[in-house]
Amino acid sequence: MVYKIIGNFDDTFGTKLEKLSKKCICIYRNEALFVAPKDVQDVNNIEDFFKKIFKPQKNYFITKIDQNNIMREEQVVRQWCLDSFVRLETQLYEINEQAKLKQLWADMDVMEEKLQKKLEEQQSQNLTQTAQE
Amino acid sequence: MADSPNRKRGRPKKTQAPVVNEESVKVTMTERERQQMKNGVGDVHASAQVSISSLDDEKVTLAQIKQRWHNVFSKYGQLNFDTIMSAWGSSNNMCLRNPFVQNQRVKQISTQAMKTDKDSLSNALSNPPQHEQTLRSVSMQLYYTNFIYQNLVQLNRHTPMYNYYYQPLYVEDGDKKKIKEDSERIDKALKKFNPKLKFKTIATQVYQEGKCSYLVRLSYDKDKVNYFTTQKLNSDEVKITGFGVDQEFIVDFNMIIFLKAGYSVEQYPPFIQEAWRIMTTSGIVVQDKKGKLKLNPKAQLPSGHMLEMIADGSYMYWVRLPQDICYTFYSDGSHANAFPDTVGMFNDLNDLDDYRWLQGNLLSKGVNSILTAEVATTRDAKAGSDATIISPDTILGYSDFFAENISANILGFFAPFTDFKLHTLENQPESMDIIYSRIRDLIATSGNSALLPITDKPSIASVKAAEAVQASKNDYLTKQFQSFLNNVINNNFDLKCDWQITLWGDIFYWRDDAKMMREFVNTGGMTGLLPRLLSANDQTLEDYKGSIIYLDALDIELDTVENLREQILQQTQKEVGIKVSAPTEKNPVGRPKLSDTDIDNDNTGTSADAGNNVSEIKMSLNTRYSNNLNNNTLPSYHYCVNCNRELNEFEKYLCDECLEEAYQQRN
Numbered sequence: 001m002v003y004k005i006i007g008n009f010d011d012t013f014g015t016k017l018e019k020l021s022k023k024c025i026c027i028y029r030n031e032a033l034f035v036a037p038k039d040v041q042d043v044n045n046i047e048d049f050f051k052k053i054f055k056p057q058k059n060y061f062i063t064k065i066d067q068n069n070i071m072r073e074e075q076v077v078r079q080w081c082l083d084s085f086v087r088l089e090t091q092l093y094e095i096n097e098q099a100k101l102k103q104l105w106a107d108m109d110v111m112e113e114k115l116q117k118k119l120e121e122q123q124s125q126n127l128t129q130t131a132q133e
Numbered sequence: 134m135a136d137s138p139n140r141k142r143g144r145p146k147k148t149q150a151p152v153v154n155e156e157s158v159k160v161t162m163t164e165r166e167r168q169q170m171k172n173g174v175g176d177v178h179a180s181a182q183v184s185i186s187s188l189d190d191e192k193v194t195l196a197q198i199k200q201r202w203h204n205v206f207s208k209y210g211q212l213n214f215d216t217i218m219s220a221w222g223s224s225n226n227m228c229l230r231n232p233f234v235q236n237q238r239v240k241q242i243s244t245q246a247m248k249t250d251k252d253s254l255s256n257a258l259s260n261p262p263q264h265e266q267t268l269r270s271v272s273m274q275l276y277y278t279n280f281i282y283q284n285l286v287q288l289n290r291h292t293p294m295y296n297y298y299y300q301p302l303y304v305e306d307g308d309k310k311k312i313k314e315d316s317e318r319i320d321k322a323l324k325k326f327n328p329k330l331k332f333k334t335i336a337t338q339v340y341q342e343g344k345c346s347y348l349v350r351l352s353y354d355k356d357k358v359n360y361f362t363t364q365k366l367n368s369d370e371v372k373i374t375g376f377g378v379d380q381e382f383i384v385d386f387n388m389i390i391f392l393k394a395g396y397s398v399e400q401y402p403p404f405i406q407e408a409w410r411i412m413t414t415s416g417i418v419v420q421d422k423k424g425k426l427k428l429n430p431k432a433q434l435p436s437g438h439m440l441e442m443i444a445d446g447s448y449m450y451w452v453r454l455p456q457d458i459c460y461t462f463y464s465d466g467s468h469a470n471a472f473p474d475t476v477g478m479f480n481d482l483n484d485l486d487d488y489r490w491l492q493g494n495l496l497s498k499g500v501n502s503i504l505t506a507e508v509a510t511t512r513d514a515k516a517g518s519d520a521t522i523i524s525p526d527t528i529l530g531y532s533d534f535f536a537e538n539i540s541a542n543i544l545g546f547f548a549p550f551t552d553f554k555l556h557t558l559e560n561q562p563e564s565m566d567i568i569y570s571r572i573r574d575l576i577a578t579s580g581n582s583a584l585l586p587i588t589d590k591p592s593i594a595s596v597k598a599a600e601a602v603q604a605s606k607n608d609y610l611t612k613q614f615q616s617f618l619n620n621v622i623n624n625n626f627d628l629k630c631d632w633q634i635t636l637w638g639d640i641f642y643w644r645d646d647a648k649m650m651r652e653f654v655n656t657g658g659m660t661g662l663l664p665r666l667l668s669a670n671d672q673t674l675e676d677y678k679g680s681i682i683y684l685d686a687l688d689i690e691l692d693t694v695e696n697l698r699e700q701i702l703q704q705t706q707k708e709v710g711i712k713v714s715a716p717t718e719k720n721p722v723g724r725p726k727l728s729d730t731d732i733d734n735d736n737t738g739t740s741a742d743a744g745n746n747v748s749e750i751k752m753s754l755n756t757r758y759s760n761n762l763n764n765n766t767l768p769s770y771h772y773c774v775n776c777n778r779e780l781n782e783f784e785k786y787l788c789d790e791c792l793e794e795a796y797q798q799r800n
Contacts, residue, residue, distance in 0.1 A: 031144065101193040107221075108201055114220040115209045122212065 001043045001088060002081045003050070004073075005033040007060030019053050025084065029077050034065070036084035040091040238395040242365045244342060246273035254479060261472060266369060268472035269342050271479050276341055279482055281572060285475065285579050290337045293607045294638030295329045295614070298668040299622075302631040311629035318626055319634075320675040322353070323618075325361040328636065329671075332614050335462060338365065339610060344463040344471040346371045346384045348402055348454075349621055358626075364401070366459070372451065373461070373469045379620055380613075382461040382469065385439070385451040388412060392426055408452045411435055417450070457624065460617050462610065481575055593738040600641040611636050635665070643669060 009031075020026055023042050026035045037046050047062075054060040065073070065081050073081070209217060247270035249257070254271060257264035275282040299319050301312050338345045347363040370390050375383035391398050391409060398409040412418045417432040428448050434440060439451040464474050509522050523531075536544075580602070618634045638646065647669035653659040654666050664674050672680075684691075732738050773780055775791040 098192065101195070101198060104198055105193045105201075108198075108205070111217075111221045112205065115205070115212065115217065118212055118216060118220065119209060 001046070002034060002036045002065040002084050003046070004063050004065055005035060005050070005054065005060055006031070007054065009033070016053050023049060027077070027080055030074070034077055034080065036081070037088070040088045040095065043088070234395040238393075241367050241369070243338065244269035244273055244368045246270060246277055248274050248278075249483075251480075251483065254483060258476065258479065261476060262470050265471045268476050268479070269368060271483075272341055272343075272473045272475065275479070275482050281575060282475070282478075282482055285576075286340045287337065288603065289340045289607055289610075290333045292603050292639050292641070293332075293336070293611050293636075294640060294643050295332045295611070295636050296638035296643065296668040296671070297323065297328050297618075297634060297636050298664040298673065299323070299632050299634045300664055302633050304630055308630060315628045315630055315632065316675060318353075318358070318628065319622060319632060320673055321358045322351075322361050322622060322626055323634070323673075325358045326618075328614070328618070331363065332611075332636075335363070335614070336607070336610055339462045339464050340475075341473060342368050342471065343465070343473040344373065344382070344461055346454075346459055346461045348405075348459055349457075349625075350402060351621070351625060353626060363460075368471070371471075373471060374451075374453065377456045379456045380460055380616070381463065381466050383453065383456060384459055384461055385453050386459070388450045388452050389428065389448060392418075392428070402458065404455065404458050405452075408438075412438075412450070457620070462613050462617075464610065475579070478575065478579060481578065593732060593735050604639040604641055607639060637665070638669070 017026065020035060023039070023046070024035045024037050026033055028034075035050075037043055042049070050062055051057060054062070063069075070078055070081055205217070244266060247267075249267065249271055253267070257267040257271075261268060276286060277283075299316075301308070301315070304312060335345070335347065345368060346366045348366060350364050351361040352359040353361075366384075366386060367390065370387040372385045372387075373382045374385045377383045386405070388405075388408060390396050398406050409418075415432065415435065416429055417434065417438075418426055419429045420426055428440075428450065430440060430442070430448060437453050441449045441451060443449060511522055580599075615634065615636045618636070619632075622628070622634060623632055637643075647666065650662050650666040650669065653662050667674060667677055773784075773788040773791055775787055778788050780788060
């Protein structure tokens with residue numbers, strides 16, 4: 001989820017870059033700005049974010065870099081894009097794994113409560129039997 | 134774009150890219166999110182929205198989970214394993230990642246197999262409609278453990294071929310474009326569905342349980358069919374509740390299944406998900422304090438839903454499934470009972486074990502002869518005393534010696550009696566035949582003794598009759614499958630025309646049908662039957678079109694058979710110098726020999742087995758032919774091999790007079 005932005009980078013470029021850097025990582029190469037989100041959770045609404053920053057929209061041309069057009073870029077840019085892809089995918093994987101483990105932990109809490117109850121019932125039954133004998 | 138006064142010309146200065154702030158951001162879960170996670174509310178994907186935090190207590194690792202399980206088993210070790218696992222199963226109402234739970238879930242699509250004693254089985258058979266589940270359980274048990282029963286059920290799977298083809302209905306010349314678009318989509322859908330494999334599986338399930346219900350699962354885009362398959366509903370969670378217009382039976386589904394461990398409503402199609410959503414939002418399914426879901430029997434039910442309480446106090450919640458979503462296939466549609474057709478054999482199949490026991494006993498005690506002898510008594514033998522000249526212990530010793538050294542089928546008996554004889558037990562049942570005879574009788578009872586012979590070779594007439602009956606029996610289910618495909622394909626894939634999909638073929642007669650199609654298409658000019666002919670070779674018209682283009686793309690050309698034959702004959706003519714003409718199939722000599730599948734008469738079959746079905750004319754011809762070769766003359770197709778008269782264009786090898794004479798001699 002890397003984007004290439006070509007457009008009218010005028011005096012306001014610095015301001016735009018400051019706003020971008022809150023959520024994104026960028027490099028500027030060959031008169032094009034390459035942008036990748038920092039957090040994988042921002043991927044879904046990153047395009048709206050760009051629309052707010054890069055105004056008027058007609059002055060800017062935003063395209064997505066994917067496996068079909070990455071080879072058109074130079075080596076440095078290509079490597080940076082691939083590193084960004086890997087970083088985002090790793091984040092997503094870690095999020096999903098962590099969610100599964102946390103769910104598992106929560107389930108074990110519930111299970112231990114039930115087992116504790118069953119253990120107490122069994123112990124009280126044993127005590128009753130011993131008392132009757 | 135007009136230049137503004139403040140806008141500078143030229144390329145902006147290259148600025149160094151800002152340093153990326155890679156410092157990790159610490160995010161903590163809110164208390165609400167933590168509680169939700171603990172109670173198991175919400176799905177896994179929702180919980181993934183929480184940002185990850187690095188290197189703090191909120192992160193859970195595999196090592197921690199492992200250590201916790203270790204602690205659980207240590208602390209609660211005095212409770213047995215089943216108790217721990219059932220607590221685990223009920224603590225997580227999804228259990229979607231537990232392979233043991235999921236394995237149990239998928240096994241429940243068929244009724245659980247259960248061996249029943251004779252009394253329970255007799256009780257069930259005395260009132261079958263009230264014991265559907267018991268009878269299905271017995272059927273599954275026999276399917277797993279009794280190879281004969283399995284063979285009988287699987288015969289219904291092996292017989293039909295499910296060759297398929299499709300063609301448009303009620304179309305005109307102007308519809309060609311629509312037909313072309315639809316044809317490709319239908320071809321993709323059917324290839325995704327794979328009717329030959331899918332229907333065989335469904336047929337096996339139907340004959341195991343009598344009636345089975347399936348949900349349709351499909352998804353397609355403009356140019357692609359993502360998936361098209363069926364999902365079986367658990368037989369024990371389905372109830373037949375009506376008769377439909379588009380299909381024979383309408384069923385209700387028990388939604389309580391989603392309160393069991395391992396089940397998730399996301400595994401089912403949107404209709405069921407919507408029904409579940411209605412149940413959860415209208416208070417029918419509620420959460421207790423621990424977050425576990427349970428049924429609220431006092432809630433108001435929406436229309437089409439029904440709550441049933443059963444004897445043990447648990448509930449079943451029935452939702453009617455629409456006819457276009459759920460299809461029910463049956464082995465016998467004359468009644469609405471959900472048990473297999475083979476219930477009449479259950480008693481006999483269960484008794485097979487008794488016959489094995491009997492056979493085993495007889496094998497272990499194979500006594501068929503008794504040798505008797507007398508032990509002499511003393512001169513002054515008195516009644517009431519042991520007056521034998523050999524003591525009883527010695528007699529026993531001799532008996533043991535005899536038993537050890539003589540074959541086990543002869544029993545030695547020594548006693549001071551008179552009038553001894555050797556008795557050989559005739560008419561002793563051959564123990565090895567007991568189980569064999571019983572199996573043969575069972576197969577005969579099922580009506581499949583011609584198709585599953587374990588005796589002498591059955592007669593051809595009986596085999597043919599059995600084949601026809603079996604093919605007709607399986608065609609009953611094939612027609613249901615055909616109706617299913619026509620309904621689903623025509624109503625769900627945005628087709629522009631009406632299409633008819635046809636399923637045909639069985640292992641006994643499909644070759645005859647294909648041969649007939651070939652003649653209709655080749656010589657009869659009925660090219661409209663080409664789709665059916667191609668389907669005999671597992672091809673559709675799209676496949677045929679594709680293979681023609683494929684050959685063209687690779688620049689492969691094939692001469693026709695006639696052209697090749699003509700080339701060979703011309704070449705031969707040049708080398709040999711004799712005019713030859715190609716033998717045709719239109720005037721073969723004599724009556725052609727029948728292939729084995731065409732023989733339907735016992736006498737013809739006997740003749741074929743004995744090798745007497747070769748005509749004497751041919752034998753005579755072969756003899757004369759070989760004589761010609763021995764005389765170093767080349768084969769000539771223009772002169773009668775008998776009288777050497779020149780043949781006309783309709784005669785081959787023999788002139789008409791010689792041919793007639795030979796037939797008269799033979800007859």
